[in-house]
Amino acid sequence: MSNIQQLEDLTTQVRRDILRMVHKVDSGHPGGSLGCAEFFVCLYNEIMETKDGFNMDGIGEDLFFLSNGHISPVYYSVLARAGYFPVDELNTFRLIDSRLQGHPTTHEGLPGIRIASGSLGQGMSVAIGAAETKKLNKDNHLVYSLHGDGELQEGQNWEAIMYAAGNKIDNLIATVDLNGQQIDGSTDNVLPMGNIKAKFEAFGWLVLEIEEGNKVEAVLKGMKKAKSLTGNGKPVCVLLKTVMGNGVDFMMHTHAWHGKAPNDEQLASGLAQNAETLGDY
Secondary structure, three states: OOOHHHHHHHHHHHHHHHHHHHHHHOOOOHHHHHHOHHHHHHHHHHHOOOOOOOOOOOOOOOEEEEOOHHHHHHHHHHHHHOOOOOHHHHHHOOOOOOOOOOOOOOOOOOOOOOOOOOOOOOHHHHHHHHHHHHHHOOOOOOEEEEEEOHHHHOHHHHHHHHHHHHOOOOOEEEEEEEOOEEOOEEHHHHOOOOOHHHHHHHOOOEEEEEOOOOOHHHHHHHHHHHHHHOOOOOOEEEEEEOOOOOOOHHHOOOHHHOOOOOOHHHHHHHHHOOOOOOOOO
16 A cells, blocks of 8 residues: 555544544543554555564564553554454454453454553563564564653663663664653653653664654655664664644644543544545444
């Protein structure tokens, strides 16, 4: 899928999926999911090299690990739309015994999910381990990961970040969703983290910024640039600047929709702002 319009249409449909999923069960995290829709669509349809059929060993293909697992709605939507499992299974989001739990888990055997995530701060360590395994196995494919900016307040990240640089894990592209919001407010109000770019560079990483993280063309250009920086002895960090709740006007630029579902009227408004493109489930 290389046509920009196709990717944008898919992004719009993913936003509809997110809204409908969290509305149906009156539970979930729409804000960060909406903000990362362009990233996930580009990653799974243009950037990563994957095999047909899902295999947990991940040999001979690129891997992705979601660390901020609460944004599972966007993850599930993109996986379903990419053919990992039936799109109509999105109807089971957060239901008892569903494979689509609020935070991704592995024991249900959902194709595309490689780790249980949602306990923030742990995904960086897992991604580094997977990347190091690929190097040991002489597998030249890459490992991608996504992290929240508020998640970087967890200390385990910085131990892992130091380890990755110290061990030249240069087949890793770790993306940080810089939306400036977390569950209790803005990241600057909860715990200011200063200059994140300078911190990663001080720890020995190559850092690339995508200023317009909610534009498909910008995400594609930035992630392709990130790929070109791999193999140079340093891990790569992408700082993806997004808007929480992007695409739904009343959800944008506020932490209020971090973990809150829209009511019937709000759902109708959100869907009206994102016209159906590929068909709802």
